[in-house]
Amino acid sequence: FIRMLRSAKKRDVLELLRRAPEETRPFVVEAAVAAQSVASLAALSDFLDFSKETKAILEKFLYAAAFSPRPSGELLRLVLDKLDGKQLSPEIWETGLVAMGSLVGKLCQQKLCGLQEVERGVETILRGLRGAREEPEVVIYLLALGNAVLPETIPTLLGHAEEGPATVTTMAISALQRFPAQHISSEVKRAMRRIFHEKRKSYEKTCRLAAAEILLDNQPSPMDVINILLATKEMETEMATFLLLKVKNSLH
Numbered sequence: 001f002i003r004m005l006r007s008a009k010k011r012d013v014l015e016l017l018r019r020a021p022e023e024t025r026p027f028v029v030e031a032a033v034a035a036q037s038v039a040s041l042a043a044l045s046d047f048l049d050f051s052k053e054t055k056a057i058l059e060k061f062l063y064a065a066a067f068s069p070r071p072s073g074e075l076l077r078l079v080l081d082k083l084d085g086k087q088l089s090p091e092i093w094e095t096g097l098v099a100m101g102s103l104v105g106k107l108c109q110q111k112l113c114g115l116q117e118v119e120r121g122v123e124t125i126l127r128g129l130r131g132a133r134e135e136p137e138v139v140i141y142l143l144a145l146g147n148a149v150l151p152e153t154i155p156t157l158l159g160h161a162e163e164g165p166a167t168v169t170t171m172a173i174s175a176l177q178r179f180p181a182q183h184i185s186s187e188v189k190r191a192m193r194r195i196f197h198e199k200r201k202s203y204e205k206t207c208r209l210a211a212a213e214i215l216l217d218n219q220p221s222p223m224d225v226i227n228i229l230l231a232t233k234e235m236e237t238e239m240a241t242f243l244l245l246k247v248k249n250s251l252h
Contacts, residue, residue, distance in 0.1 A: 005035035013043035026060040033064035033075070041074050050086050058092050066099035066147075070110065076103040076117040080124065094140045101125060101144030108150065122150065129156070138164070139171045146175030151183050158191045161211075166204045169195070173210040177217075184218040193224070197231065205239050216246050225250075 005013060013032055020028045029048075032040040048061060065071065065079050083096045104121045112118060125148065129141035142160060145153050154176070161172035173195070176188065195203050195211040203211075215224045225247060232240035 001031050002034050005031055005040050006037045008037075008039060010039040010042045010046075013040050014046055017043060017047040026057060029057060029060050030064040033061060033068065036068070036072050036075055038074070041078055045078055045081070048082060050082050050088060050092070055089065055092065059095055062092070062095045062099040066095075066102040068103070068106070071103050071106050073107065073112060073115040073117045076100070076107060076115075076121055079103060080117065080120055083124075097125065097128070097140055097144040098147060101147030104148040104150070108148070113150075122148065122153075126153070126156070135165055135167060138168050142168065142171040142175055146171070146178055149178050151179070154179070154183065154185075154188065158188065161207075162191055162195060162200060166207065169203060169207045170210065173207060173214070177210060177214060181218045184214060189215060189218070189224075193227075196228070205236075209239060209242060212243055213246065216243075216250055220250065 005016075008016075013035075017025065017028055017032065029044070032044050044061070048058070050058060062079070065075055068075060079096065079099055083093070083100070088096070100121050104118050104125075107113065107115060107118050125141055125144045129138065129145070132138045132141055138160070142157070145157060157172045157175050160168050161176065162169075164172060173192075176184075192211040192214045194200055196208050196215065198208070212228055215228065228243055229247060232243050235243075
């Protein structure tokens with residue numbers, strides 16, 4: 001079906017989308033996203049009205065875009081255009097942001113970070129994060145940044161990891177965990193030490209554990225291992241056991 005859509009003209013794909021029964025329309029939307037031909041994306045652009053279409057169809061489109069293994073810049077542009085300046089339900093906006101971050105990350109993996117669409121997507125996420133005031137809103141923008149895995153956003157993630165409330169700290173550290181070892185710099189490690197040893201303020205145990213994991217998973221120094229082991233003496237059993245197993249696995 002996807003192969004057929006790739007060779008179809010825009011008007012034929014659009015006709016398929018409009019005539020498909022309600023129960024099979026999400027499948028056709030998903031297939032049109034997977035096809036990623038100029039015609040199929042143009043048909044989707046005409047068909048999808050984010051102010052009128054059902055939530056199920058919009059979510060199907062956004063999830064299909066987010067999970068696309070090798071997305072194109074045109075697919076990201078379509079997502080950006082559909083989200084730009086629209087009055088959307090919180091659920092659709094959040095799904096759209098997460099999809100945007102995923103698309104940016106995958107395009108950069110394909111060495112396409114220089115695309116205008118990628119730059120626009122990154123700026124959209126960072127601008128939204130700077131303007132976010134409510135905690136749940138900040139968390140969603142951080143999730144989008146975590147999906148993007150862009151080294152230039154690490155300072156932003158570190159700031160939220162150290163200074164944010166518990167849910168924000170957790171999401172920021174979770175985003176940092178997705179970066180490969182070459183991006184876990186001495187600056188990142190210093191911040192993780194401060195969080196684990198609670199140098200600036202108290203952190204929830206999930207945040208401290210995640211910070212310790214970053215230290216132990218990225219070429220830990222002997223002093224980091226020693227200090228983490230010493231800290232387990234003052235922890236509850238479950239948390240201490242987890243860290244001891246983590247150290248043993250590293251040794252093996």
